[in-house]
Amino acid sequence: MLRRTVRRDRMVGLFAAGVLLFNPPILNLVGGTIFGWPALYLYLFGVWTALIVAAAFILESGNDNEERR
């Protein structure tokens, strides 16, 4: 039960981070190009990937033990 709560809290934290990073005004800080690539494109997909990886870690850790209770 504890683990489930921890996981939920972490996901909520992830949500908060996503809301901040994906929206103005932080979003508008990014601009221009990096190595010829649009910085915003790299930024958004980079954060997005990081978010998904983090979510995967949170959700899959100890998944089996818990879900098969």
Next chain:
Amino acid sequence: MSQHLIILAAVAYLVLLFAVAYLVEHTGGRVSRLTGSSLVYTLSLAVYCSSWTFNGGVGRASQSGLDFLPIYLGPTLAFCLGPIVIRRMLKISHAHRITSIADLIGARFGKSGGLAALVTIIAVIGLIPYIALQLKSISSGFAVLSASNGTDVATKPVLTDGALWSAIVLTIFAMLFGSRSIHPREHHPGMVVAVALESILKLVSLTLIGLFIGYGLFNGFGDLFSKAAAIPDIRSIFAHSPDRYGYNWIAMTLLAMVAVFCLPRQFQIMVVENVDERHLNRVLWLFPLYLLAINLFILPIAIAGRMMLPTDTDPDNLVLAIPLASGYPVVALIAFLGGLSAAASMVVVETTALSLMVCNDVVMPALLRVKALGLEQKADLTRLLLWVRRLVMIGVMGLGYLYMRHDSAQFALVSIGLMSFVAVAQFAPAIIGGLFWRGATKAGAFAGISVGFLVWVYTLLFPSFARSGALTMDFIAHGPFGIALLKPYALFGLAGLDPVTHGTFWSLLANIACFVGVSLAGRQSPVERAHAAMFVEAVHPGDAAQIWRRTALIPDLMSLASRFLGKEKAASAYAEWAAKRGLDARTVVQADTQTVLFYERLLAGVIGAASARVLVDAIVEEEPLGVDEIMRILDETSRVIVANRQLEEKSRALEAATAELKQANDRLQLLDRLKDDFVATVNHELRTPLASIRAFSEILRDHPDLTLGERHEFLRIVIAESERLTRLINQLLDLSKIEASGAMPRADAPVDLASIAHESAAAMDQVFAASGVVLRVEIDASDAYVLGDHDRLVQVLINLLGNAAKFARAGDGKAYLTLSRVGEAFELAVGDNGPGIRPKDREVVFERFRQLGDTMNDKPQGAGLGLAISQRIVMQHGGRIWVEESRLGGALFMVSLPCAPPKGRQPKARQTQAATVS
């Protein structure tokens, strides 16, 4: 490219999909197990990416860069909250067998049919533009591919109109997938797998085109981006700018966040088609990953299109136009099939979900209410249900087609899609509030959803009509009747936002304000409060079922269920349920609350919670509601009251028992005292004659000089006293014999009371004559036969007559003996004119040794056993003896004996004689 080839490819593709779906539903083994995998679940969720993603996203990106992306970032963020929001939605929907978003809202707010119908109607109206969008995208793709000028769809003759044909084909497709049979939980495994397959194709197709452009037409994406950066227009899109994205971006993110679970097709796939809640954990990150993957190449494709193609190209067709323009029609065909997949899956799932909602929450409740149709009596309604759903699908597609013909040509795909998003976003406050806020009321939900929807109609739908010419453009430019404050794109002067953001803001503001305001101001009915508790606290519906004590007969429920599910499915579902609960399905007839709830949910899976409730309620006996906490408390109290009452009863019983015991104790004490008296009396009675015998015997021994006369006199006394002693001992023996076991010899022969009376009177003649008492004998009955012992009855009568002779007034003593028949009994009466017996003594005279009067002064005139013996004898004869006052003023002893049965008198007598002889 020839039209025939394109059509052939498209039809072949759709047939392939259908074959897959058919295989899944009709063969066992590996194929059918596909539906149980979290990967298929994820891919089917990707129905979210319609042709809007495929074509519209690219179009939008080519115009304004990355601001198509919030549509996918929103769901990613929403899925971060999945462990809280989506999990609860899944749990509750499974527990209550929710089959649509309308069902969910209706069920949450007291299984309200009206609310569900409202949600359904809004969903249909809101989603028709969205469906139109898919048709438009297919038809324009078809037009581009077949190299005709695709911008002029509306002016083409109807028969060559690709949109109409795609609408017809997709409708048939949807009917084949979504409404082939009725399943208790509205699972469509074939559809799910087909949609998952289409999702793969969408992704593969878009990725292929991205790679083709990146590496086929350019030297990698770095090359593409650096070439693009050389063009000032495009460079400016990515340039650093502190206020590039503002409210529009936020609004789109928010819309996408709620749309991902409010869209009927998303709800259908995510909640209704979910087979295993454990899939959720994986899907929560896998689905965002799919979204990321499918969006990865959209921006490069859009930029390439913008660089390569003339500026007047429809941006929504870039995905097709680029390969065509660069001379790769096969790639274009793949792109077309990808777009077709996206559109087809969206249309199929959306129309399936909408047809379920319309059928369950609007049409069936209405039909069931119309008594004239006689649906109540129809045995099998599954076919009706299926046809209603098919007709709804046709209707929805027809409306979509009409909308497309008249409106959509003016709009970019993304704008249309967002309009639908805003419409379905109106459900979000009610759902989120309903799941997490106990105080949310039905009235609040009703107000919020309807007001939000009206604002949507005013700020988004009407302007879309105005743009297409159905309303004047003045409506947008100057507001209705020239009232500037009411301009639909700048309501109350709120300018500077794009129409979707503007509409989102006002509609959701109005929605939430009304929802919260009305909920706070209003009051929940007890039923509503119970539902709120069920949803918000995620109480298991089985527990909550205790609130409604409902019973019904299983056959009634069974016939109801089989009308909607078909006989076999209903029977097997019940058998499974019965097995799970350990009931014997064949013998149980009365359904308890849990079983009623099971049936209600079984039905809800087919026709929706609201309709199911109405149907089940019609055959269920509902006991008075003991609804919520108050009622539960009341329940507790009543249980306490009952317990109290039982306690009271017990203590009363205890008191009664104590009283009885006390009585018995008193009686025992009395008997004890009587026994002591008895012993003392017997002692005295035996001593008296013994003493006189001894005294006279001693006189005779010590005085030899007594005269003969004296000697005779003394000897007579000795003999008389001995006789008295003998009599006394005999009587005592008699009495103890009678009392010991009632085993007194008693002949069951018929005896004539009249002769007994005469006999006894004759025997007592001397006694009466000696004491100077006149006895009168009156015998009024002849043949007065009773069953009994002749000698004993004579004994009784002699005893009574002896008493009469003893106690009659000295001097002019009178006594009488009468025999008469009273009903079924004979009454012997012996009366005298003596002192009589006081009423309080009339019971005690029959006790042993009880002699009335003062024993100290009066010489006892008997042993005091006569009456006791008489009473016992009479009782053994089944009769009664009692004392009254005689007509002469003295005591009257009455003996009542039952008549002998007229028949059997002789045989019995003979039997007795025979027994005696042998």
